[in-house]
Amino acid sequence: MIAICAVLLCCLEVTPAPSQSPPPTASDRGEPVTPILAAPAIDPLKVALGEKLFGDRRLSHDDSRTxxxxxxxxxxxxxxxRHDVSLNGAELPLNTLTVFNSTLSFRYGWEGKFRTVEADIKSSLESPNTMGSSAAEIAAKLDADADMRDRFFAAYGRRPEGADVIDALASFQRTLVTPGSKFDRWLAGDDSALSADELDGYRLFKSLGCSACHQGVNVGGNLYERHGIFHPLASPEPKILRVPSLRNVATTPPYFHDGSAPTLDDAVRKMAVAQLNATLTDQQASALVAFLGSLTGTYRGAPVGGSP
Structure with a gap:
């Protein structure tokens, strides 16, 4: 009997316990979209300064806008x-893109003219259509403010300089990421995060070919594309655009580079015709809109745009 018990104990010791595999991640699922990660660790003094500058009217030449x-x-x-206005009150030619998750894209602006966030910020500060100023002019204004001088000394160890104005704004902009969407939770393995309609919409998003251009962490923003491939889409110029991110897209009407699509349903239907030569049924359009709604993330603990 003792020998039998010893054999059984030996068997128990060498038999491995069944392991529980972690839930599949986006890469495990082989999905074309990956979740947004938390904001990078950046000097909090520079971020706080950048945020304050983001709302400072002295960034514009005439102190009229932020x-x-x-x-x-x-x-x-x-x-x-549909179009914001320039310093002289004229409409800007292109619809304003969201600043959220912009640093996750490979280029900046509708035409992708700028490779870095710093270059994009510098252009916005200098453009006569937006701020009409310069980093040097802004630094000189801020240097006359004792509180701002203290903030720059704390963050950069010196009085305000043009390069530091741009760096502070870029530091803040890099924190404007919006993780935690329903879709990201699903990608991370929470199978209950998406509704049946949202899942149907995502399957359709892939099967129709939408994900050929809208993929990666920003669900877009990583390549150029010609619009109006099969049929006209919106204003003909510019012909080639940087594919926009679809993150938080349910919160950012109107749509397209000219702001001509007032609703997401309208934008989805027009995109299908123009880019895929496909006419969506009401059910398909509804499913796609449901999926796109699941891409709304959170910023500072609240949903972007206040949507559910």
Whole structure:
């Protein structure tokens, strides 16, 4: 009997216990989209300074506007207008893109003219259509403010300089990421995160070919594409655009580079015709809109745009 027990114990010791595999991640699933990670660790003094500058009217030549006026981080990171206006009151030619998750794209702006966030910021500060100023002019204004001088000394160890103005703004912009969407939770292995309609919409998004251009961490933003491949889409110029990110897209109407699509349903249907030569049924359009709604993330613990 003792010998039998010894044999059984030996068997128990060498038999490995069944292991529980972690839930599949986006890469395990082989999905074309990956989740947004938390904001990178950046000097908090530089980030706080950049945020303060983002809402400072002295960044514009005539002290009339702030970055926040067109890129409202309290809502969708952009504006609700089809076209924002220039310093002289004329409409800007292109719809304002959201600043949220912009640093996850490979280029900046609708035409992708700028390779770095610093270059994009410098252009916005200098453009006569937006701020009409320069980093040097802004630094000189801020240097006359004792509180701002203290903030720059704390963050950079010196009085305000143009390069530091741009760096502080870039530091803040790099923190404007919006993780935690329903879709990201699903990608991370939470199978209950998406509804049946949202899942149907995602399957359709892939099967129709939408994910050929809208993929990666930003669900877009990583390649150029010609619009109006099969049929006209919106304003003909510019012909080639940087594919926009679809992150938080449900919160950023109107749509397209000219802001001509007032609703997401309208944009989805027009995109299908123009880019895929496909006419969507009402059910397909509804499913795609449901999926796109699941891409709304959170910023500072709240959903972007206040959507559910």
């Amino acid at each position: 970055c926040q006026d067109c890129h409202d981080v309290a809502t969708n990171g952009a504006s609700q207008k």
